[in-house]
Amino acid sequence: MTDTTSATSPRAPSNPLSTWFATCPRGIETLLADELTALGAEVTGTTVAGVHFNGSQEMAYRTILWSRLANRIIRLLTRVGGVDTGEQLRKASAGVDWAMELPDRASIAVDFHGTWKDIRHTFFGAQTVKDGIVEAMFEEGRNKPTVDGKGADLRIYAHLHNGYITLGIDLVGRSLHQRGYRPDIAHAPLKENLAAALLMRADWPARAARGESLVDPMCGSGTLLIEAALMAADIAPQALCEQFACRHWGRHDERIWTALREEMEQRAIAGRRQVTARLFGRDYSPQAISAARANAMRAGIPALIEFEGASVAELTCPEGATAGW
Template sequence: MEGNFKMMAKTFYGFEEILAKELRNLGAMNVKAGVRGVTFEGDTGFMYKANLSLRTALKVLKQLKSFPVNDVNDLYRKIYQIDWSRHFSVDHTFAISFTGRSQGIDNTVFAAQKIKDGIVDRFRDDHGKRPSVNTREPDFHFVVHVQKGRCFVSLDSSGSSLHHRGYRTATNIAPINEVLAAGILLLSGWDGQSDFLDPMCGSGTFLVEAAMIACNIPVNINRKGFAFEKWPDFDADLYEKILDSCWKKTREFHHKIIGYDKAPSAVEKSIDNVVNANLDDYIAVRRQDFFQSEKPVDGPLHMVFNPPYGERLNIQMEKFYARLGETLKHGYPGSKVWFITSNLPAIKHVGLRPSRKIKLFNGKLESRLLHFEMYAGSKKAKKQSHGTQD
């Protein structure tokens, strides 16, 4: 059995430190956060566990080689020198993704072509035939990155992006990415220790991700499969042991997770996705216009949501965000409120001062994750009460 090896988990901008924390909590070694990625070390079983459990990872890549590279011809030579038959056979299909730039390597399409040539030429010279390229559903997906004169060759252990959790079959317009939703929840400090509300729940992504965090459910438990299951060295018994171990770490949740949406179609889709995730015991969704609502519980409430914006908003932006602020101020005392928006000018119309603003990207849209602390009573009274407690 192979010992520890280098891996990288890819993520969104702004989630690097959260992903690093997730990896450390899972037991990864030598964890180092970078830009949109975190490097770490672990064994085969840990690779299986990382794919099953990481909430903020988009991919888990197994690093095969790294070497200095001068130009595209040098890249071809060094790719050719790798014994590719150790990783896959002529009967498998493969695909190449190439990213990065370096001196002598500035055309990503040409570089990817040279890498492909190096692989198939080596197979043809060693075995008299070559494997086929399949860009849509390859058996093996190799990810090559060049940076500052160094080349990193990795094998994608995940397959399709890990945001494809497997529970979301029904979606609304522009649903929030599942990894983005999980990262926002973790940034907000959600830990399952209070009641939770998404007052504009759309297709229910925040609700499902919040329940999985609260119950410590492995996030990709409903997924159809992973790329590593196609590898010749896939250890099905080990995978089952890892899966069983992840299940044993789940926990009960003793609060409420509630979703509102004013559109009947959204409520229906949310409920479908909650049922697909087997979380209907924990989540209640109902038709409700947030602007006509009040806090649904007596105690502390954790709120996270993704209000409509941009092309999805067919009403006046200023009025919408002003009403949002008014509803929070008058109807939701004692609540921790977080929402993401890419409509940056709209933030000032909320009429509340955010205690935190975190830069994120929703797709290609630069966004802000905002935190508002809605105190029960005035903020001044809250501070005075804290000051007189000792």
């Protein structure tokens, strides 16, 4: 089909827009796609460091609470092509029904990624998208949002690539790899969602269900073992976190959110009682062992992991570990 749209105006994309987009570390997109499918999402495609998917609002909320692999969950709003200039970017941004997405007087920040033709700086891109949002809100007779780079109620996702601008709202407001149990970090920390990816690659959830053991001889601050314990006990990765941007979203449904939080808490209570897997952590550093114990305590699973100061050279099969550890 020939594109007859004027070169001076943004044009609609040729492919349909997915409802949601989950970002993740590079290399685990397939694992994330499988996880999202298990959570009830309809995966529509993967890209570098992300997965597109469709599903209900309840499913998206469940993903925020239960995804062990994602960094952010974005509510996609539009994808527009033919965006080569700042003016075209502003028009594309103003074309979104922001009045339905942003509560009155909400504070926002624009996270702009990418460059293209006349749009060469991310700061300029972010400022232009903000101008479009303000214009759209003004047209609806709404108060303009305030801009707060650090403590915004909602963060606007803006990604420009090859003349296509994709706009959405980050419903988390921070990276989901931050679980809330790890303020004490040893040297060379492993991000929580990367630890979860390693465990999933090793089929740990099934192994834990069979009562197998896991030994980490250089456990550091305990991230791998804590993630393993959370999986074994059916505890959501966001169980400790209270602050989520979705609760400031204009379309937020507190009834759904509350029900999912209650379900999450009940599953954790039942899951802790059913754990039969044994987890053992060793590290030569006393500081690392101290941090690991403190992190496990904050995560609510101190009884599920046995920590001990020891070097790798002294490693033997821990008493009580299953064969094949």
